[in-house]
Amino acid sequence: MIVRKNNRVVVLGITGKQGTFWTEKMIAYGTNVVAGVNPKRAGEDHVGVPIFATPAEAVAKTGGDVAVMFIPPPMAKDAAVSTVQAGIKLLVVLTEHIPAQDVMAMHAAAAKHGTRIVGPNTAGLVTPGECFVGIMPAFVPSVFRAGRIGVISRSGSLGTLVCLNLTRAGIGQSAFIGIGGDPMLGTTTRDALEALDEDSRTDAVVIVGEIGGAMEEEAAVYAKKMAKPMAAFIAGAAAPPGKKMGHAGAIVTGNAGSYASKRKALEAAGVTVVDTPSQIAAAVAAALQSGRSKVAATQ
């Protein structure tokens, strides 16, 4: 789920307003967009990209391995399932408010065909200085800068703020993995943590979580075994219980999904959890420092 320059990206819904805007941004930044899909405009070019009638044709003709969907909720399931069946390796689902039973059908199809889904309701993936897939401001130099810190976020806006704070402190990022704000995600915090742990270009990881679900607790189990230093911010400490805070996944019911539970689990796993986003850069710097001295002490 770390995108690279050599990934061949297919854009579904490329001819729409947002599809057009963000495809141009992706191409300008360095993303290798090889195909678009729109059955009514097959055979044409759009923003310099050839359009095919179906995902299967796009993949067969261009060797696409990553797809990103600019598709409204009622059509999202069929688009995702046909893209998965086309043999795509990684599917980034930006769409928010897809009916939950359609989301389950997408995940079932992905599991059957070995596709990794990122999302739904994600802002996408950024590899600073290299490429991006989605709707993140990768191209704003004050926000992203190439470096060696991996960032995982359920929220696009908050993930952007955290990267901005890292960049302002001179700390660049190896990858931004937006996992999405929905309750049923193809890629969990733990999945993303594992990928960044295995990534040789990543020295430390920042987790940007939020209330609801149990993904941060699950990630903490993995974090315990990790040698790379970690810092985290969890949104929703002040959120009233029983209310969905914008994201369908951000709701506290009883003790499940609470801020306290997530913070406790992450801290018990050795993750530095900060109170406000501007503290994240100092926490990462300190964690890196102590990580290095630990390594030095054992040598």
Add this chain to the structure above:
Amino acid sequence: MNFEEYAAKSMVLTPAGISVPRGRLCISAAEAAMAAANIGPCVVKAQVPTGKRGKAGGIKLAARPEEAKQAASQILGMRIGDYKVERVLVEEQAAIAREFYVAVLHDSAARKPLILFSTEGGMDIEEIAAAKPSAIRRLLVDIESKPSPADIAGMLKGLHLGDAEVQIVSVIDRLYTAFRRCDAELLEINPLALLEDNRVVALDCKFVLDDGAIYRQPDLAKSAAASALTPLEMRGVEAGLKLIQLDGNVGVLANGAGLTMTTMDVIRHYGGKPANFLEIGGEAYTKSEIALDLVLSNPGVKSLVINFCGAFARTDVMADGVVKAWHKLKPKVPVFFSIHGTGEEEAVKLVRDELGIEPYDFMEDAIQAAVKAAQ
């Protein structure tokens, strides 16, 4: 979207072929008396989309019409949770032999529908899980298929359901079909009762419709319970914006759910209290004009934080909406900005030139200033 018991039974269970007691929805005590005269010994049940109705005194037995009248007059107008009771369901009393719990819901971690069954009916599932976790049976379902009667019977194995098992398997099968057909997020029967005459009947029903599926369930959506919203929150709904009014005095206008929650958190971190949750993320980022009007209409607001960090949402578009609304509304409370991300340069310039306000470089500083101004 939540539903009252009567709507859940009549719109979801009955069409699915699951038996419910004979009953009538009443809006007055006189009507309840008439219903009881027709039904016989009955239960008068408050119709509100929330749990703990019994504990709140919202469910009463009545042997005769005059008792039903008295019960209804006590229950109607009562407040349960966030809701005022405006309707009661008058339902025939059931001679219960055994009570069960059955539900179909989303298992987020497994990304599949999950069927739950327990012989400990009548309690909340959380209570059953705490008191007797071994009493809960689970069956994960592949969304592309449906559970076979053998799968369901397998889940019930060893529970000694006797002759009732065949009927219970049929109820679970029908409940799963209804869960799929109605785009349920949760469909729960608690209790499902085995009566002394051997019938299996749903005594209560909770149905939550998936908000994402409202567009394709228009008939169900029309029957949903009215939300317990404040007039300001209603205005938010009308504008297509998610607004939650809180009891603090620092107003919040931010884009994206994560950033909005964080803005509230940081307000509290500095000793202030947020006055609202309002996000204009996703496609709604073009609605900053009406959004500013909404947050300023909250009578509790003493200061306001406008915190934009644009990814998909363009800060220049949001700032433009704010500037337009500002000239009309002429805010009387101090407003503190922080603006970063997509469209940042133009957005900052707009706010600086049009409003004469310099945005803070860090959101924490803008929030600290707003908390101070509200004190």
